[in-house]
Amino acid sequence: MLGIEDPFVWLAYVLSAVSTLLCVVYGIVNWNRGDDSVAAEDIEWAAHEAEARQSD
Amino acid sequence: MLAQAIGPFEVSLVVLYLAVVAYLGWLGYRRTQNATDYLIAGRKAHPFIMALSYGSTFISTSAIVGFGGVAGLFGMSVLWLTFFNIFVGIFIAFVVLGGPVRRMGHRLDAHTFPEFLGRRYDSRFIQVFAGLIIFCFMPVYAAAVIIGGTEFITAAFKIDYHVAVLVLSSIVAVYVLAGGLKGVMYTDALQGGIMFVGMGVLLVSAYWIVGGIRQGHADLTAMADQVFVGFKAIGHRGWTALPAFGWGKPAGLPADAPSPYDLWYIVFTTIVLGVGIGVLAQPQLVVRFMTVKSKRELNRAVLTGGFFILMMTGVAFTVGALSNVYFYKHEKIVGRIVGVTERADVIVKKERDVEKRLPCKLLHVDTVDDNEPDFHVIAEGLDAAAAILPKAEIRDLGDGRVEILPKATSFTRALVRKGNDWMLNPDSIIPNYVTSSMPKWFGILFLLTLLAAAMSTISSQFHTAGTALGRDVIQQLFHRGDAGGHGTHVVRLGMIVGIVVAVIFSYYARGGYIVARATAIFFGLCAAAFLPSLIGGLFFKRMTRVAAICSMVTGFVISGFWVLFVKASEAGAIGIVQRVTGGKNSILVDYPNWPVVEPIVIALPISALVAAVVSLLTRPPSDAHLERCFGGAKAAPAPAPQPVEVTA
Numbered sequence: 001m002l003g004i005e006d007p008f009v010w011l012a013y014v015l016s017a018v019s020t021l022l023c024v025v026y027g028i029v030n031w032n033r034g035d036d037s038v039a040a041e042d043i044e045w046a047a048h049e050a051e052a053r054q055s056d
Numbered sequence: 057m058l059a060q061a062i063g064p065f066e067v068s069l070v071v072l073y074l075a076v077v078a079y080l081g082w083l084g085y086r087r088t089q090n091a092t093d094y095l096i097a098g099r100k101a102h103p104f105i106m107a108l109s110y111g112s113t114f115i116s117t118s119a120i121v122g123f124g125g126v127a128g129l130f131g132m133s134v135l136w137l138t139f140f141n142i143f144v145g146i147f148i149a150f151v152v153l154g155g156p157v158r159r160m161g162h163r164l165d166a167h168t169f170p171e172f173l174g175r176r177y178d179s180r181f182i183q184v185f186a187g188l189i190i191f192c193f194m195p196v197y198a199a200a201v202i203i204g205g206t207e208f209i210t211a212a213f214k215i216d217y218h219v220a221v222l223v224l225s226s227i228v229a230v231y232v233l234a235g236g237l238k239g240v241m242y243t244d245a246l247q248g249g250i251m252f253v254g255m256g257v258l259l260v261s262a263y264w265i266v267g268g269i270r271q272g273h274a275d276l277t278a279m280a281d282q283v284f285v286g287f288k289a290i291g292h293r294g295w296t297a298l299p300a301f302g303w304g305k306p307a308g309l310p311a312d313a314p315s316p317y318d319l320w321y322i323v324f325t326t327i328v329l330g331v332g333i334g335v336l337a338q339p340q341l342v343v344r345f346m347t348v349k350s351k352r353e354l355n356r357a358v359l360t361g362g363f364f365i366l367m368m369t370g371v372a373f374t375v376g377a378l379s380n381v382y383f384y385k386h387e388k389i390v391g392r393i394v395g396v397t398e399r400a401d402v403i404v405k406k407e408r409d410v411e412k413r414l415p416c417k418l419l420h421v422d423t424v425d426d427n428e429p430d431f432h433v434i435a436e437g438l439d440a441a442a443a444i445l446p447k448a449e450i451r452d453l454g455d456g457r458v459e460i461l462p463k464a465t466s467f468t469r470a471l472v473r474k475g476n477d478w479m480l481n482p483d484s485i486i487p488n489y490v491t492s493s494m495p496k497w498f499g500i501l502f503l504l505t506l507l508a509a510a511m512s513t514i515s516s517q518f519h520t521a522g523t524a525l526g527r528d529v530i531q532q533l534f535h536r537g538d539a540g541g542h543g544t545h546v547v548r549l550g551m552i553v554g555i556v557v558a559v560i561f562s563y564y565a566r567g568g569y570i571v572a573r574a575t576a577i578f579f580g581l582c583a584a585a586f587l588p589s590l591i592g593g594l595f596f597k598r599m600t601r602v603a604a605i606c607s608m609v610t611g612f613v614i615s616g617f618w619v620l621f622v623k624a625s626e627a628g629a630i631g632i633v634q635r636v637t638g639g640k641n642s643i644l645v646d647y648p649n650w651p652v653v654e655p656i657v658i659a660l661p662i663s664a665l666v667a668a669v670v671s672l673l674t675r676p677p678s679d680a681h682l683e684r685c686f687g688g689a690k691a692a693p694a695p696a697p698q699p700v701e702v703t704a
Contacts, residue, residue: 003273004132006297012135019142020366026151027359034155034352045162049347052167052527 066213066500073250073504074227077511080243111248111364114145114341116513117204117506118197120255120372121486122571126327127376128466128485129287129569131276131295133323134377138370140332146361149336154345154354156594160685161346169339169520170528172346173586176593176685177601178677180532185608187528189585190339194521195554197578198514199561200571202228203483205510206562207571210472211487212499214430217472218563224510225559232515232551247508252367254505257498258490259371265493266381275381282384284467285444286404286412291319295377299323305648315648325654326576334579334656337586339524340516372486376466379489383469387492389431389460390453395420399438402471403479403567414441418471418478419448421460431492432471432478433462474566482569518551525550576654577619577626584611584659588667596671597682603670611663618655625652 004010119141127134157172166172170190174183202224209220266272273296280294291300299319306316335341348354397420401413415438420429437445446468449461462469470484490502526547565574588607592599619626620633621643627633628641637643642651 003270003275003277004296005277008298009132009135009296012139013132016135016138016142016366016370019139019147020362020370023142023147023358023362026147027356027362030352030355030358032352034350034355039162041162041165045165045167045346048165049167052523 066503069500070504070507073507074231077231077243077246080246111251111361111368114335114338114513115251115365115368115509116201117208117510118200118513118571118575119369120506120509121204121207122200122483122569122575123327123331123369124372124376125466125470125482125485126569126572127373128379128470128489129482130292130299130319130323130327131297132374132377133298134327134373135370136324136328137332138366138373140328141335141365141369142362144332145335146358146365149341150354150358150361153336153342153590153594154348155351157342157345158348158351158354159687160594161342163687164685166346167343168523168527169342169586170524172342173589173593173604174528174532177589177599177604178681179601179605182589182601182604182608183528184532185605185612186586187524187532189581189612190524191521191529191550191554193578193581194339194517194524195557195561196574198517198521198554198558199565200574200578201510201514201517202558202562203566203574204571205506207481207483208487208490208503208506211484211491212503214428217474217566221559221562224507225555225562227507228511228514229555231511232518232555233548244512247512248364250501250508251505252364254498254501255367255371257501258375258494259367261494261498262375262378262382265386266378272378272381275385276378279380279384279465282380282465284404284465287319287467289316290314290322291316295380303649317649318652321649321652321654325657326652327572330576330580330583330654330656331572333587333660334576334581334583337582337590338579339520339582339586342590343520375489376486379466379485379493382489382493383462383464383466387462387464387469389421389423389433389462389492390457391421391423391430391460392425392457393419394422394427394429396435397478400478402434403474403477414445415439416441416445419450419460421458431460432473433460434464434468434471479567481567483566483571518554521554522547522549522551525553573625580654580656580659581612581615583656584615584663586611587660588664592667592671593685597686598671598676599667600671600674600677602674603667606670607663607667610666611659614659614662615655618658622651623653623655627651 001007001010002013004013123134123137160166160176161172164172164175166175168187170183170186173186174180202221205224206217206220209215209224210217213220215223263269263272266275277294277296280297283292283294293300299322300316301320302317304315304317305313309316345354348357397418399415400418401415402418403411403413405412417435417438419433419435421431421433422428423430433448434445435450436442436447446462446464448463451459451461453459466485466489467480467482470481470488471478472481472484473479474481490499494502526545526549530546561574585608588611589599589604592604592607620630621627621636624641624645633642634640637645644650
């Protein structure tokens with residue numbers, strides 16, 4: 001298959017492409033899903049993160 | 057010296073690139089002055105920009121040059137690592153781990169990986185211990201990245217390896233110490249974009265050169281009889297076949313002969329598992345999850361992230377393997393022979409003081425009419441090596457020039473000078489391929505690709521190492537309760553110490569696919585020490601502090617023991633095992649296959665088992681602590697975001 005005789009190497013080649021496809025499909029299906037709200041803890045975390053970055 | 061070797065155009069291009077990176081860094085930094093900006097800004101950015109940013113952080117010269125070179129040695133079975141990189145490193149990591157890490161990290165106000173673990177288990181010991189591991193061993197991984205970039209500079213611009221180490225390290229050090237992580241998304245996205253274009257061109261051209269996908273693979277399959285004798289002995293069956301699988305050593309082989317199954321364990325425990333699983337417990341990755349703006353952003357990044365990783369590791373490994381076809385069948389070097397070494401004992405393997413050398417005749421060829429050799433190739437093997445090494449075909453073109461067909465494999469073509477010696481260096485395979493097969497403009501693009509890959513990863517590595525020392529070790533031990541300020545200088549100091557150690561390591565460690573091995577050591581160590589505590593902390597409320605401590609210490613100690621006393625290539629290089637065993641490279645040297653098995657295979661299952669058993673035997677965490685980590689059953693509605701001014 002595709003010039004590769006060993007099925008386990010061919011499988012790795014194909015699975016690399018298939019897993020990429022899985023990522024693409026997952027990303028498209030869930031493009032607008034996921035909690036997008038900002039909680040108080042997120043604001044507090046970001047403030048401390050910015051402090052840490054500025055002091056680095 | 058460097059400017060003479062490269063030329064003003066190339067230097068200008070690199071300087072222009074560095075200037076653009078600096079400008080974008082400043083731009084991104086200026087635009088995120090308060091915490092709400094920081095949260096909101098990311099939502100306006102294009103997801104493609106975000107994914108490029110992720111990818112450029114986690115793919116480095118280690119993956120492209122180091123593991124690409126390993127594919128040149130061992131073939132397309134390394135593509136299993138690409139599958140693991142995409143499925144485990146992107147899909148599992150982003151879909152399963154990303155959201156919970158981000159949510160819990162924000163709840164616990166954790167800003168580093170050790171701090172995350174320390175607060176999850178309410179343990180200062182865990183934070184300090186994890187910080188020390190990261191600070192002490194991150195330079196090993198960083199060195200792998202530096203060596204990968206250095207090998208390309210050495211091959212492309214014909215400058216001394218040690219000069220190249222210092223040049224690349226200087227660029228990276230300035231970038232890192234100037235605050236490489238600030239405004240990270242813009243710079244990483246630029247770097248990711250360059251990497252994407254560079255690898256895309258490399259893939260298309262590689263298949264074009266070898267006559268297409270099917271033809272290239274078929275030619276590679278047909279080359280199985282060209283496998284280097286040393287690799288055949290450990291189970292190499294060709295570049296499109298898995299290594300021979302089995303355990304032990306068949307009867308009848310000489311006592312000093314290696315097991316014919318060793319390569320299978322090298323490929324699948326070191327290359328595939330060590331790095332493929334180890335990525336889940338990478339401190340930089342975990343911190344990155346905490347800095348994403350929302351779960352939606354993680355979902356979107358899966359799409360482009362998966363494709364980006366395929367274009368990086370998939371292309372590097374495929375091109376690495378196919379480079380054998382190019383060097384054996386298609387490479388033609390046209391120029392003048394400006395030097396001949398009638399007899400050189402080329403180092404093909406080096407383990408501490410023991411070197412395996414093969415005698416051969418070398419040709420030094422000038423292809424650009426400056427009387428300086430640009431290419432060094434093996435003309436033929438001498439004595440017994442005549443049957444092992446390639447015999448180049450030389451055609452006289454009649455005008456003082458010759459056409460040389462090296463008829464080499466990627467390994468036997470990877471000839472580099474090391475001091476007064478010559479050695480075959482697998483980390484030079486990808487740089488050699490690019491230098492020989494591609495036009496010079498692509499060499500510059502590829503240099504920028506590697507510079508981009510190295511800088512984005514290294515800045516993240518040293519920032520992680522610096523904060524591990526400053527925030528997680530020094531501040532926890534000596535300045536508890538001090539939220540900032542005092543740690544700043546220690547973070548800088550930690551970064552400088554890390555850079556110096558990495559540069560020293562890069563300066564002296566070369567050969568024997570060191571880039572891939574050093575990467576695997578760090579990834580494996582992180583997996584064994586951190587992964588059970590990370591997974592347990594995210595998904596099992598019953599996981600206890602004592603269990604996490606026992607698991608981390610067990611994983612670290614077993615990994616360390618294995619590297620120092622069992623894994624022959626690393627233990628032999630470090631040398632302690634030789635004092636214990638009277639000169640042997642492994643305490644299990646008489647037990648076939650064990651000396652090539654990667655520590656992760658032993659240490660990770662044991663540390664996971666320890667985590668589970670000790671959790672069941674110790675008192676569970678308090679409800680109050682669990683609620684702090686996982687949130688209450690009925691979470692209060694989130695207030696509207698208010699701008700929070702940052703106080704410097």
